[in-house]
Amino acid sequence: MxxxxxxxxxxxxxxxxxxxxxxxxxxxxDHGLRLMVMVNDFGAINIDKALLASSDEDTLTLTNGCICCxxxxxxxxxxxxxxxxxxxxxxxIIEASGIADPGRxxxxxxxxxxxxxxxxxxVVDGENFPMLDRDDLIAPQLRAQVAQADLVLMNRxxxxxxxxxxxxxxxxxxxxxxxxxxxxxxRLLFGMAPPPRVGAPDAPHPAYVSWSYRGPKTLDxxxxxxxxxxxxxxxxxMKGIINGTDGEAWEIQVVGKQTAIRKAHPGDATQxxxxxxxxxxxxxxxxxxxxxxxx
Amino acid sequence: xxxxxVFEARKIVTMDPNRPEATHxxxxxxxxxxxGDADCANQWGTVRHDRSLAGHILMPGFVEGHAHMMAGxxxxxxxxxxxxxxxPDGRLWPGLTDLDAVIDGLARYAAGLPEDQPLIAWGFxxxxxxxxxxxxxxxxxxxxxxPVAVLxxxxxxxxxxxxxxxxxxxxxxxxxxxxxxxxxxxPCGELQEMAAMFPIMRRLGIDFRSxxxxxxxxxxxxxxxxxxxxxxxxxxxxxxxDEDVQALLRITGDASFPVRLAPALAAMGGxxxxxxxxxxxxxxxxxxxxxxxxxxLMTDGSIQGWTARVKWPGYVGGQPNGxxxxxxxxxxxxxxxxxxxxxQMHIHVNGDxxxxxxxxxxxxxxxxxxxxxxxxxxxHGQMMGADQFRRCAELGLAVNLFANHLWYFGDQHAALTxxxxxxxxxxxxxxxxxxxxxxxxxxxxxVTPMGPLFTAWCAANRQxxxxxxxxxxxxxxxxEALHAITLGAAATLKxxxxxxxxxxxxxxxxxILGQDPTDVAPQQLKDVPVLGTVLDGRVHLV
Numbered sequence: 001m002x003x004x005x006x007x008x009x010x011x012x013x014x015x016x017x018x019x020x021x022x023x024x025x026x027x028x029x030d031h032g033l034r035l036m037v038m039v040n041d042f043g044a045i046n047i048d049k050a051l052l053a054s055s056d057e058d059t060l061t062l063t064n065g066c067i068c069c070x071x072x073x074x075x076x077x078x079x080x081x082x083x084x085x086x087x088x089x090x091x092x093i094i095e096a097s098g099i100a101d102p103g104r105x106x107x108x109x110x111x112x113x114x115x116x117x118x119x120x121x122x123v124v125d126g127e128n129f130p131m132l133d134r135d136d137l138i139a140p141q142l143r144a145q146v147a148q149a150d151l152v153l154m155n156r157x158x159x160x161x162x163x164x165x166x167x168x169x170x171x172x173x174x175x176x177x178x179x180x181x182x183x184x185x186x187r188l189l190f191g192m193a194p195p196p197r198v199g200a201p202d203a204p205h206p207a208y209v210s211w212s213y214r215g216p217k218t219l220d221x222x223x224x225x226x227x228x229x230x231x232x233x234x235x236x237x238m239k240g241i242i243n244g245t246d247g248e249a250w251e252i253q254v255v256g257k258q259t260a261i262r263k264a265h266p267g268d269a270t271q272x273x274x275x276x277x278x279x280x281x282x283x284x285x286x287x288x289x290x291x292x293x294x295x
Numbered sequence: 296x297x298x299x300x301v302f303e304a305r306k307i308v309t310m311d312p313n314r315p316e317a318t319h320x321x322x323x324x325x326x327x328x329x330x331g332d333a334d335c336a337n338q339w340g341t342v343r344h345d346r347s348l349a350g351h352i353l354m355p356g357f358v359e360g361h362a363h364m365m366a367g368x369x370x371x372x373x374x375x376x377x378x379x380x381x382x383p384d385g386r387l388w389p390g391l392t393d394l395d396a397v398i399d400g401l402a403r404y405a406a407g408l409p410e411d412q413p414l415i416a417w418g419f420x421x422x423x424x425x426x427x428x429x430x431x432x433x434x435x436x437x438x439x440x441x442p443v444a445v446l447x448x449x450x451x452x453x454x455x456x457x458x459x460x461x462x463x464x465x466x467x468x469x470x471x472x473x474x475x476x477x478x479x480x481x482p483c484g485e486l487q488e489m490a491a492m493f494p495i496m497r498r499l500g501i502d503f504r505s506x507x508x509x510x511x512x513x514x515x516x517x518x519x520x521x522x523x524x525x526x527x528x529x530x531x532x533x534x535x536x537d538e539d540v541q542a543l544l545r546i547t548g549d550a551s552f553p554v555r556l557a558p559a560l561a562a563m564g565g566x567x568x569x570x571x572x573x574x575x576x577x578x579x580x581x582x583x584x585x586x587x588x589x590x591x592l593m594t595d596g597s598i599q600g601w602t603a604r605v606k607w608p609g610y611v612g613g614q615p616n617g618x619x620x621x622x623x624x625x626x627x628x629x630x631x632x633x634x635x636x637x638x639q640m641h642i643h644v645n646g647d648x649x650x651x652x653x654x655x656x657x658x659x660x661x662x663x664x665x666x667x668x669x670x671x672x673x674x675h676g677q678m679m680g681a682d683q684f685r686r687c688a689e690l691g692l693a694v695n696l697f698a699n700h701l702w703y704f705g706d707q708h709a710a711l712t713x714x715x716x717x718x719x720x721x722x723x724x725x726x727x728x729x730x731x732x733x734x735x736x737x738x739x740x741x742v743t744p745m746g747p748l749f750t751a752w753c754a755a756n757r758q759x760x761x762x763x764x765x766x767x768x769x770x771x772x773x774x775e776a777l778h779a780i781t782l783g784a785a786a787t788l789k790x791x792x793x794x795x796x797x798x799x800x801x802x803x804x805x806x807i808l809g810q811d812p813t814d815v816a817p818q819q820l821k822d823v824p825v826l827g828t829v830l831d832g833r834v835h836l837v
Contacts, residue, residue, distance in 0.1 A: 040564050072564070073532070076493050106490075221468075
């Protein structure tokens with residue numbers, strides 16, 4: 001039996017950075033996915049009663065199909081349980097502990113054939129980060145959380161937003177965004193093609209731009225891998241199936257810094273979609289990058 | 296009136312200064328009624344004499360204050376370590392001291408396995424082996440069809456054969472941190488850290504949780520304990536689901552279960568207040584043989600993994616300072632919550648910066664919530680010096696030092712981790728006792744084998760694998776070392792009113808020995824034979 005790989009997103013950030021607030025938003029947001037969210041502090045999950053289908057000591061089930069549960073002492077055991085769950089959720093979200101190295105967790109999604117990498121989102125508290133950044137006890141691990149992120153979200157940045165954004169940009173190469181200003185976050189975090197649902201707005205959100213290709217272009221594995229290396233840096237997500245030159249086909253997935261190429265069934269055409277933040281991505285740049293690819 | 300049994304021994308070493316030696320101990324209702332000679336219990340009524348142990352030495356049952364349940368069931372897998380080791384059945388597994396021995400040993404083991412079962416081994420440690428590093432080609436010599444996985448002794452790495460790599464889909468195209476590639480661009484078989492090991496563990500059914508909570512795991516742990524004279528054993532870092540607790544109550548409640556178990560709840564998940572509340576709820580479920588209510592906190596990593604948080608001047612190889620597994624802010628929050636709720640903590644601290652942070656957090660918590668009898672235990676405390684022990688004494692903290700490290704890793708610490716000077720004062724038992732701190736010493740089994748007499752030997756001799764003495768000044772006497780594995784360790788569990796010495800009123804928990812540890816040279820402590828234990832007056836021979 002072959003199932004689609006389960007994408008996993010890791011939410012990192014120090015104590016009080018706003019991870020739970022983000023999770024509360026994602027659970028309630030209208031993204032059309034059955035999320036499974038694993039949290040450290042169950043008590044802090046605050047879901048509108050109207051959205052709650054049932055709840056027990058360590059699991060909340062929402063009317064939109066999402067599930068939120070506590071993680072036991074063994075994170076990887078919990079990931080294994082999520083994979084064994086039937087029906088398998090559409091997307092797994094792990095809330096890392098305040099000090100965790102998110103890369104070590106997210107790496108499991110790259111290693112495990114039944115999973116796919118869904119990115120690392122690091123949440124930073126604007127009020128506390130400048131002080132923590134000067135604390136020798138803790139700063140190296142918190143800086144690493146920022147360095148490993150595919151997306152950095154700032155909370156409560158207030159007047160210090162500009163210097164903080166500058167500092168965070170120095171620590172890594174991920175986009176740094178104000179969490180408050182970001183709407184329809186699921187689109188960015190979970191990919192651009194949620195299953196269509198009746199009544200769901202179809203128009204893309206103005207904060208994002210996308211680019212797509214459908215055509216006869218074929219590339220072999222080596223060419224794809226070389227080409228992905230030079231993709232425009234503003235591409236946050238990209239996925240599709242590229243037909244190979246020898247009857248094979250390759251599924252590609254890009255999330256932030258991470259790329260994956262897996263063998264796929266050839267389709268009648270090569271198809272590719274890319275998504276990024278309007279402030280960082282020019283679709284023309286993607287078009288140039290793609291058309292420069294030798295056929 | 297219950298029956299009185301008077302056990303005769305060649306000698307009883309009581310660890311009670313009021314009567315250091317005796318020949319007879321009388322037991323009623325699982326407790327010590329009297330200690331002395333053959334007539335010691337006559338004033339209590341009719342006695343039955345039991346001469347079955349008359350040729351042996353009795354000591355108080357040993358107390359292992361820092362070990363893990365996995366030490367029992369890990370023997371479901373083949374042992375591939377460098378040092379000789381004995382399994383719960385008493386079978387000796389000779390150390391595999393070079394790669395050929397590892398391959399031959401595992402091939403013999405595989406021959407006894409059903410065809411469709413993977414070969415899983417544990418305890419391998421390349422730090423002790425010369426020459427080429429273990430790779431898939433070596434393991435392919437065992438089988439190219441049966442999946443083979445060899446777990447390293449630290450459980451952070453493994454090496455697998457080609458069949459296992461294929462199961463996980465690891466090939467030339469794999470680009471995963473921790474999947475190590477050879478010069479040919481193919482995975483060489485070594486997998487580092489959980490994420491890279493996860494697909495293999497999932498497919499081969501390697502499940503650390505089942506190694507700690509299945510009934511046979513719990514019973515194996517009991518058998519491991521009997522073999523080394525332990526009558527009270529901890530399981531430091533237990534998840535303790537309701538289901539786990541029910542199973543533990545049922546199994547330990549069985550009269551034939553040979554050891555008193557003191558698990559400490561893993562302080563993870565939820566808020567500090569949630570953890571404290573859970574610990575308090577667990578405490579009310581305690582039974583005579585299952586002692587609940589304490590918690591275990593993780594702080595830093597390990598010194599030999601360069602993940603312990605150490606003070607200046609850091610690691611000799613220039614490695615970056617280690618990692619916190621629990622953020623200092625969270626450590627402070629947990630210390631406050633436990634101190635407020637009156638929950639005893641066992642706190643993992645390897646590096647001296649970790650112990651410093653914890654002591655400071657406890658000083659602070661104690662100003663807010665005074666609790667003179669807290670007796671929280673700093674576990675490992677490998678780099679603590681006289682200054683920190685003094686503060687522990689002031690605060691009423693106890694320590695449980697990792698004496699076994701001196702022998703297993705002492706040479707490596709001097710050469711590779713913290714350097715000669717600080718290695719000499721590691722696991723500073725002398726300094727702890729001189730500061731007046733309650734002292735226990737431990738094995739951290741399965742990290743090193745459980746065996747309190749060996750642990751006592753380490754603390755008294757401080758000899759490393761290369762044969763040198765690491766830090767003469769920190770040796771303690773054989774008697775002090777024996778105290779640390781009995782009354783000292785009992786005190787760290789707040790059980791010294793019931794166990795740790797052979798004296799009237801305490802539980803009839805004994806170690807049965809073939810030789811008198813107080814009558815051998817300190818160098819011979821580790822060679823004293825253990826013949827079994829007595830728990831609540833019931834004899835368990837190995």
